[in-house]
Amino acid sequence: MTESILRLVDVTRTHGTGETAVHALRGVSLEVRPGELVAVMGPSGSGKSTLLNVAGGLDKVTSGEVLIEGEPLSTMSALQLAALRRRRVGFVFQDFNLIPSLTAGENVALPLELDGLSPRKARHFASDALDLVGLRELIDRFPDKMSGGQQQRVAIARALVGDRRLVMADEPTGALDSHTGEGVLRVLRERCDSGAAGLLVTHEARHAAWADRVVFLRDGVVVDTTGSPDEIHDLLAGAGH
Template structure:
């Protein structure tokens, strides 16, 4: 397994104001698997992603990525694992304003020790795959929200990532660009054996996944195979 959450509980706040964001959640994601997570606002979806990526720690239970229990790692080891093995696409895009699109995408590879020329070629290939080749030398302040979102997605998937965590990655995109992003995530799972977790509110997007996990009040309440993407689109159109 690439990702395992074992009886993971996370509470926010203390005393009477304490809120249980996740309650004894189990989740396993295998190599090549794309899992969609759905649920109402406040159900714990983003908390799950933060714990899966080592950006937060559980109050109980444990999280393992590629066989390594995150709670046993020293801060430097955890930082290295996050940088090399995990790609993030969160709602706060966190592009570096002083870097161009291609430089933002190159950055993780350069931090991994890749030569600049190779890192640039990899970054340009991804930008081209997402229809952003003409924006390679443009700075974030000169891009639309949707363009910045796709650059952030390219940065998340570049290199030999083992796990991709995506929180509403198509939220700022039109339907065509959103399909391109989902096709890219699906391709990374199918072709490179990447494990991916996609938080989404859209059943059509969940149709790209192998499984859909439903959260409510911090608990997994259901798990099912999704509608095929095409069938999901037809169903949505009939509503």
């Protein structure tokens, strides 16, 4: 079986101690393999965002372990974690988080430049990443001259630039209309179909439906999962399909 890109083993995350302690995650185990998009659904306060933060090394687990491409995050220093986020994990947020004074290309190239790559090489990688999301021609455009959907596709390109294969998305279609939002999910889906691994947090069933698996979280516990799809069975006959 293919090795997981992301693996959570019996992860707990508790904020505070004693009677006021909040158990955001309680024994969550999860794997995301190359080519897989996994969605996490659950009501507000169920631990979705905490799950994403510990999975991406933005927050520390209280117990259990997070492994990215087989490497446990608990053994990494702060510097190593920062390098991990620059090189191997990409984040897509609801409000895009693009830097307005940088062009699309510069935004996408930024994590590579921060990692010490020359601007010329970084731009080369950025151009490739923008091509993957269908925006190569907008490489020199500033975010304020782009639509919301285009900005979010730039954010996905930034999340996957270089050889990063793990993308985490927190309600990435939040501010977009349904048609544009669907375009963003389609890009995310295509990236995963090409070998990336994706973890998508959403409260919308319509968006979660783009994932291979949906994990349901409630009160910090995984209460159910859809399992992976079989071959698409004959859902609808007729119309020549």
